Amino acid sequence: MPRKITSLQVAERAGVSQSAVSRVFTNGASASPATAAKVKKAAAELGYRPNAMARAMITGKSRMIGLVVAYLENQFYPEAVERLSNALQERGYHVLMFMASPTAGDGVQDVMEEILDHQVEGIVLASVSMSSSLSTRCAEHGIPVVLFNREQDDARMSSITTDNYGGGFAIGTHFAELGHKRIGYIAGFEEASTQRDRERGFRDGLAASGLELSAREAGNFLYADARAAALEMCAGTDRPDAIFVCNDHMAFAVMDALRFKLGLRVPEDISVAGFDDVPIAAWPAYDLTSYRQPINRMVAQTVEALMQRIEDPTRPAHRAKLEGALIQRGSTAPAKG
């Protein structure tokens, strides 16, 4: 049933050679304006479109970017995926999705062959890391890699993050200014650079005011684990009076556990702060103080980093650490007394 128009038919109708048709539809190839006009007219009349795959075979351009994501439950990622897809689509690229395990040491390993197989022109890793050997393979294939919201010590890969250290520091300072003394921290997945940087910044922010952590639990970036961590930390009498939770998704779990399981009030009994500033943080049910990641700028720089290295593979990787902003809302308040 498929009724395909070929470039030969277009060439015949336009009265030009088949290779002229091909040149008109190949970016960067030359064809005279008169030839281009004739070919485009004939193509429109016949409903011809050069197919992307054939073009890709010739030019080596698939117009696809491989996006590796681990899980989409944390609202930060669907928002990023939506914005990234839209931004790439505006430039004629589309996102080819690959799902990786969030907790595997090298989440990309399983899907790497398929990514290369599809000849993507670039790769974005969202919340996953890549081993040095895979990074070498990507470099050998001339495929630029961008780490989105992750950092790694590998100069071949671009990375776009918020200043996670600075964000953690700002929360530490905020708690100190509110007069809190007993401070808790609920960590994300321990292997993630975001987790490490936020915790380091938070501890340094506290230390700058002569404070230190009095309680620490791990929530692994998961709602259920964060809930368990909150109960472990706050079910006894020696609970903290302020908790920094390593991302908003876990902070919602912590607030739910404190309020609805332990009968505590936020912020009256405990202040809670998160990180990301996802849309739900602004919903009145949570009204969560958070450190905002500048997601629009992160996406724009991710696209820039890809496009520049696709155009010029000799360019060095781009490593950006963007400034975010502390958004103070109702979940944090001055210490009592």
Place this chain on the structure above:
Amino acid sequence: MPRKITSLQVAERAGVSQSAVSRVFTNGASASPATAAKVKKAAAELGYRPNAMARAMITGKSRMIGLVVAYLENQFYPEAVERLSNALQERGYHVLMFMASPTAGDGVQDVMEEILDHQVEGIVLASVSMSSSLSTRCAEHGIPVVLFNREQDDARMSSITTDNYGGGFAIGTHFAELGHKRIGYIAGFEEASTQRDRERGFRDGLAASGLELSAREAGNFLYADARAAALEMCAGTDRPDAIFVCNDHMAFAVMDALRFKLGLRVPEDISVAGFDDVPIAAWPAYDLTSYRQPINRMVAQTVEALMQRIEDPTRPAHRAKLEGALIQRGSTAPAKG
């Protein structure tokens, strides 16, 4: 820098013909076990992989499914995208993402050329519709289309939905059983089949108990619009005592507006029910009564519908209406008095 191993090098090392190598790496093509073993050994030694694009040119199989989504803020869709990607990946397929406008009459129009251009083997439309003329083009190209969570009167497209009418009816019955008399409805995007079917079922469920709607506003499936609708409906003295909101995402906005703007209690002053049963509905801050969409079965049937028609294009479209379940939680309670 790319250091590509060709099938000719593999053939030489294995001591077979180049076409034998090609047959070994083509699904469904025949090669003797002995030849296959020699070729695979040589390929492994050399690090050779047949590339997907070349294979696709020969076989017409891109191993890609085009997924058109409108927006990912409503948590139902990222969850669906994650599960769909995982399910397709298990079968060797990947999702190529296309973003469409959620409110355009034909949201797919803008991206249709690019979808066809990439020679996807199937198309899934999530929360978007497709005009009859585009459906005709897909049929002419032999590309099966599945509507996910939408229905249209077009026998060429498969559609996988929950029994939206039945779900709405169940909510209507639930409100009647709780003894509510003044009933409000907050609608989704008016053009969506899910909106129409849920409202029709809800009205019929009420009617079966001698009730009818006393207030109706439109929330267009958006948080901000649903908030405005809730204020319009409930800021005066003649407010309803139970509201069905056409999806959970909007129901959260309605609960937030009632509680934190109008100072009303849910469920003591107003019962609220939603539709979808997204993960947040179970969070204690909302504890939302909802009609659960069986998302695992919806995804499984979507994948089945695609695979069957990719294998056998003569198969008719598959139209499924899956039963969901009313999940009663704390946001609905018996009428007072």
